[in-house]
Amino acid sequence: MQYIVMDLEWNQSPKGRPMQDRGLTFEIIEIGALKLNEKMEIIGEFQELVKPQLYPKIHEIIQEMVRIAPEELAAARTFPEVVKDFFAWCGDDFRFCTWGTMDLPELQKNMDFYGVENSFPIPLYYYDIQKLFSICFDDGKSRVSLETAVEQLELEKKTKFHRAKADCYYTALILELLDWKKAGRLVSVDYHRLPAAREEEIYLVFPDYSKYVSREFDSKEEALQDKRVASATxxxxxxxLRKKIKWFSPNGKNYYCLAQCPEHGFLQGKIRMKKSDSGKTFAVKTLKLIPAERAALLRVKQQEVREKRKIKNQERRQRQKNENEE
Incomplete structure (x- = not known):
């Protein structure tokens, strides 16, 4: 398998996002990529500007970052032409590597908008080098900019950031330094195209947690009623497993539970409710083994949520009583 380190630059409307209802908030203006072999050696490169059709005037903030001359973009080829050649250059057996999670969804949104066939597999797995950098060199949770990562690793800055080819170069340097015995199994899942049916839902097991990605539901309430979404395994x-603490939410978006395996101990469940591009809801559930101390903290958090809900209900009843007396 080969690895495609990809970076995109894109533009948006100077007045905000008037075309968001048409499915394209960001229009790609540059595609850059490096091809690496299994030894993480660079064996090819791709870089081409893309002529903007929807947002021909570059947003001033974007222009300040990328510094692409308008005449360069005016002379470039259109997105369907460029992306066709890009995919031909990628070949057949490869995995995308990107800094963060935005590039692949935006690439596919541009493909949808311009009617380019999407032949990516479902699910589409890739390596998020930003996440892997945090796991290998930081606390595993924080997400830093590419430039900050380069500085932390004391890598030489040979060219400016915020151009596709340059950012690919820096990402590839970091990728080569990763502990691939640790990072190789930690694939990410692209959420642009979701499972269409229950039998297509995604279940992944990593060294210290599991991840489940559901199909779409009309609401988060419907999702939580689904047995597979609500289960703990x-x-x-x-x-x-039977749950010691049933699913509860401190904020109405993320939900937590506590289960206990007779053999392996306490597991914390977390469900993140997300909106799909179609406006529906899907669930991303993780389950992770935790020590008894963290299980106790989860009980405290549940109790705090209950107390807050109790106070709100009391205040609501008091307001209703006052309104009735008036």
Missing amino acids: CYLCRKA
Whole structure:
């Protein structure tokens, strides 16, 4: 397998996002990529500007970052022409590597907008080098800019950032330094195209947690009523578990639960409710083994949510009582 380190530059409307309802907020104006072999050696490169059709005037903030001359973009080829050659250059057996999670969804949104056939597999796995940098060199949770990562690793800055080819170069340098025994299994999942049916839903097991990606639902309430979404399973022995703490939400978006495996101990469940491009809801659920101390903290968090809800209900009843008395 080969690795395609890809970076995109894009433009948007100077007045905001008037075309968002048409499915394209950001229009790609440059595609850059490096091809790496299994030894993480660079064996090819791709770089081409894209002539903007929807947003021909470059947003001033974008122009300040990328510094592409308008006449260069005016002379460039259109997105369908460029992306066709890009895919031909990629070949057949490869995995995308990007800094962060935005490039692949935006690439596919541009493909949808311009009617370019999407032949990517579902699910589409890729390596998020920003996340892997955090896991290998930082706390595993923080997400820093590419330039900050380069500075932390004390890599030489040979060219300016915020151009596609340059950012690919720096991303490839970091990719080569990763501990691939640790990072190689930690693939990310692209959410642009989601499972269409229950049997297509995604379930992944990593060294210290599991991830499940559901199909779409009309609402988060419908999603939470689904047995597979609401279930808790030990990812080590695959036993279905009874929950010690049922799903609750501190903020109405993320939901938590606590389950206990007789063999492996406490597991914390987390569901992140996300909106799909179609406006529907899908769930991303993770389950992770936690020590008894963190299980106790989860009980405290649940109790705090209950107390806040109790106070709000009391205040609501008091307001209703006052309104009735008036």
